Every structure is written in C-alpha cells, then in structure tokens.
Amino acid sequence: DAKTTQPNSMESNEEEPVHLPCNHSTISGTDYIHWYRQLPSQGPEYVIHGLTSNVNNRMASLAIAEDRKSSTLILHRATLRDAAVYYCILRDATNAGKSTFGDGTTLTVKP
Amino acid sequence: EPEVTQTPSHQVTQMGQEVILRCVPISNHLYFYWYRQILGQKVEFLVSFYNNEISEKSEIFDDQFSVERPDGSNFTLKIRSTKLEDSAMYFCASSPGQGKGSGYTFGSGTRLTVV
Numbered sequence: 001d002a003k004t005t006q007p008n009s010m011e012s013n014e015e016e017p018v019h020l021p022c023n024h025s026t027i028s029g030t031d032y033i034h035w036y037r038q039l040p041s042q043g044p045e046y047v048i049h050g051l052t053s054n055v056n057n058r059m060a061s062l063a064i065a066e067d068r069k070s071s072t073l074i075l076h077r078a079t080l081r082d083a084a085v086y087y088c089i090l091r092d093a094t095n096a097g098k099s100t101f102g103d104g105t106t107l108t109v110k111p
Numbered sequence: 112e113p114e115v116t117q118t119p120s121h122q123v124t125q126m127g128q129e130v131i132l133r134c135v136p137i138s139n140h141l142y143f144y145w146y147r148q149i150l151g152q153k154v155e156f157l158v159s160f161y162n163n164e165i166s167e168k169s170e171i172f173d174d175q176f177s178v179e180r181p182d183g184s185n186f187t188l189k190i191r192s193t194k195l196e197d198s199a200m201y202f203c204a205s206s207p208g209q210g211k212g213s214g215y216t217f218g219s220g221t222r223l224t225v226v
Binding site: 034036038042043044045046049087091098099100101102103 | 153155167204214215216218
C-alpha cells in the first residue's frame with residue numbers, strides 16, 4: 001500500500017477555513033486520493049475524492065498538487081459539527097482490495 | 112440517501128462463542144468490506160469481497176473469521192470462537208465499483224464486546 005502522512009492534530013476557529021494537508025509521495029498512477037472523516041462514535045464518512053484535478057462538492061474541496069505527491073482538504077467554513085478525525089487514504093482504481101487507514105488528523109473546532 | 116445498515120448495534124458475547132454480524136450493503140453496490148476499530152486505535156481492514164468471493168484479506172482475518180453473502184442482500188461476518196481481543200467496533204462498507212476510484216459507504220458499526 002502507498003502510505004499517507006498527516007499531522008496528528010489541527011485546530012480551527014468556527015466559521016474560518018481549514019486546510020488539512022496530506023503527503024503521499026509514493027502514490028501510483030492508478031491511486032485515487034480519498035478523504036473520509038469519523039465523528040465521535042460513528043463510522044467513517046466519505047468526504048471527497050480525486051485523481052489529478054481539484055474537486056469540489058457540498059462538503060469540501062480537494063486541492064491536489066501537480067505532482068500528486070500531496071493534497072489538501074479544504075473546509076471553507078468550519079462548524080462545530082466538523083470536529084472529527086480526518087483520514088486521507090489512497091485507493092487503487094484497478095484493485096478491489098483494501099484501503100489502509102492511517103492515524104488521521106484530529107480536527108478541533110473552537111467556538 | 113442510500114445507507115449501509117448494520118445489525119445489531121451492540122453485541123455482548125462470552126469468550127469462545129460464535130457471533131454473526133450482519134450488514135445490508137447499498138443495493139447496487141458490487142464490492143463489500145469489513146473493517147474493525149479497537150477502542151482508541153486505527154480503523155483496520157479485515158476483508159474485501161467481490162463476485163461472491165474474497166478478493167483480499169488481512170492478517171487479522173484468520174481461520175476464525177468468515178464472510179458470506181447468503182441471499183444477495185445481506186453480507187455477514189462470522190467469528191467462530193470469539194476471544195477477548197476481538198472486542199471492537201466492526202464496520203461494514205460497500206462500494207459501487209472500482210472505476211474512477213469510487214468511494215466507500217460505511218455503516219454505523221456493531222460494537223462487539225467479548226466477556
């Protein structure tokens with residue numbers, strides 16, 4: 001599995017943007033970059049994914065570096081409900097097997 | 112929005128007993144997974160399942176574990192003889208396919224407590 005590296009924790013103020021970084025220097029050409037989040041006592045929840053181009057959806061934006069060795073999840077206006085563990089994982093589009101979750105980034109949102 | 116449904120939400124069992132954790136994946140999804148999360152630890156992959164067979168499994172998924180899709184809608188995880196260290200949250204997930212790197216939808220989990 002290609003590995004991802006994320007900061008252990010980040011803090012944000014409510015209503016401010018949050019940029020959550022992820023490094024994946026060993027990414028392969030068929031790996032998609034996925035982001036999930038896990039709220040306390042819940043299962044992981046899909047946030048967004050992309051391959052090469054930046055992506056936007058109703059939850060977040062994903063900015064992918066030109067060399068694809070890093071990416072940033074952007075929450076445009078953090079709310080208290082966005083406090084969660086955010087996981088960046090790689091998913092091989094040619095393989096139906098596993099995706100490996102790392103330790104993720106624990107995001108704390110302060111009122 | 113379609114959901115992955117897991118039952119029961121909490122299961123308490125005695126060590127050595129068999130348990131079956133049940134999942135109903137999203138109906139048009141083709142790929143099915145089980146993950147587990149021991150309290151305070153990472154989400155760990157157990158097994159992936161496609162076309163009625165296991166496509167990949169982890170070292171955790173030993174002979175005590177098995178999966179089945181008995182009727183085209185349910186997806187089950189059986190632990191034959193539970194151990195204390197099997198206590199964890201077990202998450203089922205499904206995915207429509209692998210093309211375009213499609214994402215997983217996870218269920219809310221079953222908390223398994225082995226006493």
